[in-house]
Amino acid sequence: MVSTCTRIRSMFRRPDTTNTLFYSSLSSAISCSITTSSVSYIRTCRIYCRVFSEFSFDKNMAHTALGTDKMNANWETDIGGMRIKYKDKSETFTEDDLKSKEPFGQFKAWFDEATKTPGVLEPNAMCLATATRDGIPSARFVLLKGFGPDGFKFYTNYESRKGQELAENPQAALTFYWEPMRRSVRIEGRVEKTSSADGDEYFRARPFHSQLGALASKQSAIIAGRETLMIKERELLAQHTEGQVARPECWGGYRVIPRSIEFWQGQSDRLHDRIRFRRREPKDKPDGILIHEGTDGWVYERLSP
Ligand SMILES: Cc1cc2nc3c(=O)[nH]c(=O)nc-3n(C[C@H](O)[C@H](O)[C@H](O)COP(=O)(O)O)c2cc1C
Incomplete structure (x- = not known):
């Protein structure tokens, strides 16, 4: 002792x-x-x-x-x-710092920076929130696999819990947090499945074991133990050869077509910067004070932290 x-x-x-x-x-x-x-x-x-x-x-x-x-x-x-230091006053994020007056260009600028930032191991990891028809929410991480004006894409099992929730309520929210950069992005919008050709193309590009994993797992179902998965994987290994695994019908892509995208940057004094882009509505009258005219049908505005 x-x-x-x-x-x-x-x-x-x-x-x-x-x-x-x-x-x-x-x-x-x-x-x-x-x-x-x-x-x-x-x-x-x-x-x-x-x-x-x-x-x-x-x-x-x-x-x-x-x-x-x-x-x-x-x-x-x-x-x-627990409290870490965020950015100091010399590193604010103001309207003048926007790299683009529409959100996809701005997202690209921040995302590219995140991919080069040490300590951001998976810049494409994002929290996906869905909800049942009655509005009971659930959230989990998925990986962003592409983005552009047609939306933010991820791939999953259509019969999983999230798949079932999206079938009855095709609305979602995504959140990124790039901790070393003290930056977060929030995306909200309508969700659509991507085409089966898109699903096939991405499935083909996945490593053999990931393809088998997609086949082996009835995602979100209750199972007796890990052994259940191992047995299934062994069976599938015996039945398939590399390069010839077909995408299961229940697996594919979704894209979140944003209605709004908010860019958040943390400040040590907690007066964080928040700039939100949203689709311009007919009633909007951009005044350059509260509502700013963006491009491609977007407006942007600053939110109180
Ligand atoms: C960093 C990270 C990335 C993930 N990426 C995916 C993904 O791209 N697709 C997926 O279906 N699950 C992914 N998962 C697993 C999900 O978080 C979740 O466990 C799974 O999709 C089942 O969720 P559900 O039961 O709510 O449908 C990921 C988990 C983590 C932690």
Whole structure:
């Protein structure tokens, strides 16, 4: 059993430093706060590190050292205190920064930037929200596989939960979040299936194992265990050869034809930038103040964060 003092020493980035006052006072402070809450415990360590400036506190190291990392998941993270820095005032996103006066060009500019940004592993991952006829929502991630004035495309199983919801209520919302860029894009619109030729073309381009996966999985159905999928996959492997798997009828593409696309950029002072494009309606009278004239039948406006 490692003594509390040794553990506490290893919580800090300079455990070799001998400062007995630091360790003994922190040790008693921690043993009091440990019985109260993780938040006060973390705070105590931080305050001590501010006073004894030669020490720097690492929350993860502290939990590992004290063995509290697995003790109580809630201890690990002070969720209420989680807050990262967004952009500062020198990097605002204003109407003058728009790369295009219609949303597809603007989306392309941000998307291209996201693909080149380290830390954005899947810039095309987007949260897709659908709803039942009664308006009960559900959301999940899918991958964007193409976009343009005809919409934002993704591929899936038409009989899945999302497929069933889209069949009865062909409306959806998509959200991208590119964390290192502090940017998000929200898209809302009507949904249509893509053509079967489009589905065939994309299915042909998928790796062999992904093709078999689409055949093996009755997406969203309840199954007994992983073994069910493995058995099905083995059967399919025996029946198919690479390059000759036909697209199953229940699998294909959808496109979300946007009514509105919002571009959001986070600011550290929480006065975030939000510029929303929406289809121009006959009643709209762009005044260049609240409603701005876009191109290709779009207007844009700034929303309060
Ligand atoms: C990053 C990411 C990308 C995904 N891409 C797809 C996709 O393109 N198509 C798909 O059907 N499921 C994809 N999935 C799985 C879905 O999130 C979901 O589990 C599945 O589509 C079933 O959803 P449903 O039961 O609501 O229909 C992805 C999951 C993640 C986390």
